[in-house]
Amino acid sequence: MKDEAVNGGPPPASGLSPCDPAEIDVILERCLERFAEVAPLRDLSQLRRYLPEADPQTVKFVLIELIKLDMAMVSETGTVPPIEFYLEALPEFLPSGEVPVDLVMEEVQLRRESGETPTQDEYKNRFPQFDSVIVQLVGVAEATAAVKNRAAPPELEIGSQIDDFLIVQTLGSGAFAHVYLARQLSMARLVALKVSRGTGDEPRALSQFDHPNIVRVFDQRELDQPSVHLLYMQFHPGGTLAEVVRAVRGVEANQRDGTLLLETVDEQLLKLAQIVPERSSVRKWLSEAPWPIVVAWLGIQLARALDDAHGRDVMHRDVKPANVLLSNEGIPKLADFNVSYAGAAGRAGAAASFGGSIGYMSPEHLRAISARLMDEPEEVREKADLYSLAILLWELWQGQRPFVADASPSSWSEAVWQQLNSRGDPPSEPQRIGTAPERVLESTLRKALAFDPEDRLLSGAEMAGRLTLALHPDAAKLFDPGKETWRYKILQWSPWMVPMTVVLVPNLFVMLFNFVYNYYALLGKHGDRDKPDDYIPGLREFFESFAFWVSAVCLGVGIYFMVKLTKAFVAAIRNAESGEPAGERSIRSIMNLGQNGALIGGTLWAIAGLVYPFTLLTRFPDLEMGEAVRFFFSLVICGGVAAIYPYFGMTILGTLIYYPRLIKNSMQDTAFSDRFSLVVRQSERFMWAAVAVPLVGVALLTYSDNEEKNVVFSAVVASGAGMFLAYYAYRFVNRIWLDMARVLSKEHASLIPGLGSDD
Known part of the structure; x- marks a missing residue:
């Protein structure tokens, strides 16, 4: 053993206030x-x-x-x-x-x-x-604390050479390893060179990956003189997210934006004498991006990196800001160093070999550390990494972690228990700026921070999918409406009331129109005893009774089928509210309701359009065929209105409110592109049907008698207005689905710099 030669700090003062x-x-x-x-x-x-x-x-x-x-x-x-x-x-x-x-x-x-x-x-x-x-x-027979190869590595002088590497600058120094900026002479490139006494598992873990957001390991070497292990990897000069977190704490919430990230990166580039990129689409986008969107952008890339690692059955177990390196453009790179570029010392102590920093650990990770002391091991799997990532992103967003222990611990075991106890409380109330992307970010992080792993996000892919929504504010408003919006308020209504109202109310209106029109058209001419030449005995009584029973039967049948359809609709909404991911059947029950409602109404009106004229001509042979034809076309108009208005009404509500609610739980729909195309085609057909209805009304107006012209003219005006409404509804639905496609479809996704082609 050796004596120390140090200019250590002063002895501790007992009167100091507790540390954060x-x-x-x-x-x-x-x-x-x-x-x-x-x-x-x-x-x-x-x-x-x-x-x-x-x-x-x-x-x-x-x-x-x-x-x-x-x-x-x-x-x-x-x-x-x-x-x-x-x-x-x-x-x-x-x-x-x-x-x-x-x-x-x-x-x-x-x-x-x-x-x-x-x-x-x-x-x-x-x-x-x-x-x-x-x-x-x-x-306990299993090792829980031993840090392998604990001897400190030799410190290398700037300008010295070790093997194929010329030491340029020190990036980080710790208890068991040093990281240097070095030039690999044989390849004429800059690398991050980690010098340690032992290999550990890091080279094997990192060498598996070729992911844009995971630090790329080039190779490793063992030297005898001196006896050290060299691990050399891709060099990223932008520092770590630890520096960004420190910068965030010094800026008010409403003043933070992407320039905060760029300024931190540029400060690190200056320290390492690296050049700031002059032309960069990533940096340009970051300079204009609000802070919640920047945090989501970082989270997407890190979630994808973890998903790739988990797909290879590799757990990280130490996701924290100091282990996320940044490129000169601000792109995050997940690392797993015992010593980070920021100079972390590594961890000695009872939890060392298990990995992780307790401030970022999931409840099951903290329990596992405690349980290992008692020989009661607990498995720590993929969701623990996502939990740690959620804490990291929350800290980036707010400048502080969501869970804070009440007091300074006096030992490592006490610190573990304090952190574990804090996880049972809800996350601390954040400072909000009130935007839709921020709501998406917060809801995603809260989901990932659920105490029970079963209540969390399923995978890094799901986390990335949810966070992608935050990059598109228009789409974010759809999937996460604020409580003050009418969309949110409609979601609070009974799911039984909305579809029944949207489908049945137009049918009731056109039933009234049909009765009034035919009352004037038939009874005004043939039901008046004062017009003996045109009077048809018994027509008035038969028409009133027959119209009542046809309307009652059609309405009853329509309500019966609508209740069956709405039952599936209600089940889908309630499943979504309970947190279940939406299946294909649930999505169809939502998006097909408008078409099915239109089909029910249109079919019943088509049947009535045949039954009415046929029955009247059979019962009253004195009626002219032209009158029966006019009667038929009046029902065609009614059927068109009864189909078009419910279709667009439910399609708009499904597009704006209910489909986003179903997809929100997973932000994934494998059939989205096909569904998008189908909705557009259906809406286009119904739009053309809406154009045809007033044309039929004009033709009917031409052959109408004076007694019925006013009623027919009103129908033509109403259906004409409906034609324009249908056109704008078609355009509106198409635009909303295109907004959603930027999040849910690869074919229509807008390119966000830095995310590559996988969005």
Whole structure:
């Protein structure tokens, strides 16, 4: 062991206010980095020089992690110093009764790795406060803490050469690895060179990927003189999202936009003497983008990267801002370094080998760390990575994490429990600017932050799909309407009321028109006893009775079929409200309701159009054929109106309100393009039908008698207005579906710079 030569900080002050728990990771990393340069120590009392100037709880927390690191480095010599050595050297900081369970676990594991066999009786005597859990602590056979190859790598001088690499600049230094900007001489290219004593799993994990948002690993080499491992990878000079988070905290919510990201990137480029791109479509788009859209844009790319990794059965388990590198255009690159470019020190301690930073961990990840201490392993899978990504994106959006512990922890195990307890609370109330993209972002993150994994997003692809909506404000208003909008208010109405009203009310109006028109057309001419030449006995009584029964039967049949159709419609809406992803059957029940309602109405009116004239001619032979023909065409007009208005009414409501509600849960519809084409074709046919109806009315007006002309003229005017409404409805529906296509269809998707061709 060696003495330290350090200009360490002043001793901690007990009167300082507690640190923000969200900042403890940063404090710990700095202290570990400084201590790693001189550890292990001969004089353990000198550990106090590496403690922060902070409140006692934070000081105790950092001290325990420094002890773990010192113990780990001493263990490389084959012996493990007992915890009591540190207690004797630093009695004022860590009394014997306050030793945390994770520090005991660290000693147990290090002794196992050194070939010793710790016994339960020994630890019961040394730490009686843990009597109830000693069996689990000593009996755990699986490694939980040992950080492999803990020896610190040699520091390389700027301008020196190691193997094929000329060292240009230091990018990050940590306890167990250093990252340099280096020039690979044989390839004449700049690379990020990670120098460490051991390989770990990172090279194997990263070498599998060829994804635009995952750091590309070129290769690795093992050297004997000096004995180090070299991992060289793609160089990204824009810093990390950790710097962006720090910048966000200094800017008011309504002042944030894409320039914040670009300014942070440019600051890092300047530090590394790199050139700022002059012509970049990505940077131009970012410079004009609101902040919620920028956060969603970053989230889409990182969610896709995780989805690609998960598809190869690779979990990240340490998604945090310092592990997301940025290109000179601001494009995020997911990394998994033990030492990030930002200078993170890596993690010593009981949770080290399991990975992750607890401030970004999912509940099941935190439970798994605690359970491993008790030998009760819990599986941590893909949704944990998405949970961590959601915390990262929330922090980018708000400048603070959604879950904050109430107090500074005094040990790693206590910190884990604090974080786990905080996950049971709802996310902290965000500062909002009130835009549709922001609502989409918030709802997506809240879904991903559900405590129960079963209630979260299914995959990175789903998360990316939902966030894509935030990039298109017009579409975002459809899928996530504000509570003050009429769309949102209609969604609160009974799903039974809307389709029944939209389909049946036009039919009732045209039934009234049909009765009034034919009352004047027939009874005005043949039902008046004062006109003996034209009077047909019994016509009035028969017509009134027959019209009533035909209307009653048709209305009853129509209501029967509409109830059946609406039942499926209601079930689809309620399933969507319960969070279920929409299936093809549910979507069809929504989008086909207008067409089916039109088909029901049109069919019944067509039947009535044949039944009325045929029955009247059969019952009253004195009626002229021309009168029967006029009667038929009046019903054709009624049938056209009864089909066209319900179709466009339900298609518009389905397009604007109900289809977006169904798709919102997954933001995926594999048949979207076919559905889009079908809606356009159907709407075009109904538009032409709307053009034909007033033409039929004009023809009917030409052959109408004076008694009925006013009624027919009113019908022509109404159907003419309907023709123009149908034209604008057709255009409107087409435009709305095109807006949705930018999110849901590859064929119609608008290109957002930086997202490639997969949107």
